[in-house]
Amino acid sequence: MGVMKADFAGARSLITTSWDDGHPSDLRVAELLEKHGISGTFYVPTRNAEGRKVMQPAEVRQVARRFEIGGHTRDHVSLTDMSLLEAEDQIVSNKSWLEDLLGQEVSGFAYVRGHHNRMVRQLVRRLGFRYARTVRNLSASPGMDRFQMPTTMQFFAHPNAIYLRNCLSGGPSLERVTVLRAVLGGGDLVTRLTRAAETCLGIAGHFHLWGHSWELEEHQLWDDLDRFLGWLEHLPAGSVPNAGWCIDRAGVATRAGRALP
Numbered sequence: 001m002g003v004m005k006a007d008f009a010g011a012r013s014l015i016t017t018s019w020d021d022g023h024p025s026d027l028r029v030a031e032l033l034e035k036h037g038i039s040g041t042f043y044v045p046t047r048n049a050e051g052r053k054v055m056q057p058a059e060v061r062q063v064a065r066r067f068e069i070g071g072h073t074r075d076h077v078s079l080t081d082m083s084l085l086e087a088e089d090q091i092v093s094n095k096s097w098l099e100d101l102l103g104q105e106v107s108g109f110a111y112v113r114g115h116h117n118r119m120v121r122q123l124v125r126r127l128g129f130r131y132a133r134t135v136r137n138l139s140a141s142p143g144m145d146r147f148q149m150p151t152t153m154q155f156f157a158h159p160n161a162i163y164l165r166n167c168l169s170g171g172p173s174l175e176r177v178t179v180l181r182a183v184l185g186g187g188d189l190v191t192r193l194t195r196a197a198e199t200c201l202g203i204a205g206h207f208h209l210w211g212h213s214w215e216l217e218e219h220q221l222w223d224d225l226d227r228f229l230g231w232l233e234h235l236p237a238g239s240v241p242n243a244g245w246c247i248d249r250a251g252v253a254t255r256a257g258r259a260l261p
């Protein structure tokens with residue numbers, strides 16, 4: 001993939017965000033996204049085996065009024081650590097719970113802790129999902145496999161060594177190394193995110209921010225998120241939920257979703 005901006009002249013840029021784990025602080029993320037007109041997807045488990053709080057059904061419905069909701073297993077457990085039968089139970093139970101709750105199809109899924117393999121991906125597809133998000137980062141495009149949707153950056157300040165390790169372990173393409181260079185340039189989290197987003201729009205026109213609201217709460221990153229979204233909203237890019245990001249690229253649906261806030 002080339003890194004010349006000219007390659008992408010005329011290509012429309014797209015931003016998406018995603019938020020994992022269904023913690024009650026998702027309501028605060030939703031509020032900030034709405035304030036800045038940025039779209040996103042919330043991946044919500046039915047409960048959390050690690051004891052972390054999850055939203056009440058009414059709260060999930062509230063978030064769903066403005067944002068896409070995706071599946072994230074019944075108990076928030078890694079699907080590669082169990083039999084396929086157990087994995088199926090985890091996925092189906094959560095999907096039907098969400099669909100009953102929301103009265104609509106839930107088409108997106110996020111692998112817990114980003115753990116997936118070929119069997120798990122096939123299972124998620126067979127159980128009726130249309131796409132699944134991983135935690136692969138530093139990506140400036142949705143990629144070609146809708147069941148391995150990557151991200152660009154987590155809203156969390158990792159040390160440089162972690163970004164470097166992620167880049168190497170996830171396959172260091174020219175695209176990822178270019179984004180990595182932007183991230184490693186130093187500065188605080190918002191500065192790094194800003195550079196990463198600018199770089200992504202320059203390379204391939206796509207930027208995917210993801211995070212955990214419980215992490216934002218734990219590290220008091222709310223002002224930072226507010227500041228970053230305030231900058232993001234002025235970029236010359238449309239904003240879509242995850243479903244619009246990948247389906248758009250795969251050419252399955254029209255780009256109409258792009259106009260959504």
Ligand SMILES: [Zn+2]
Nearest residue numbers: 020021112113
């Ligand atoms: Zn999770």
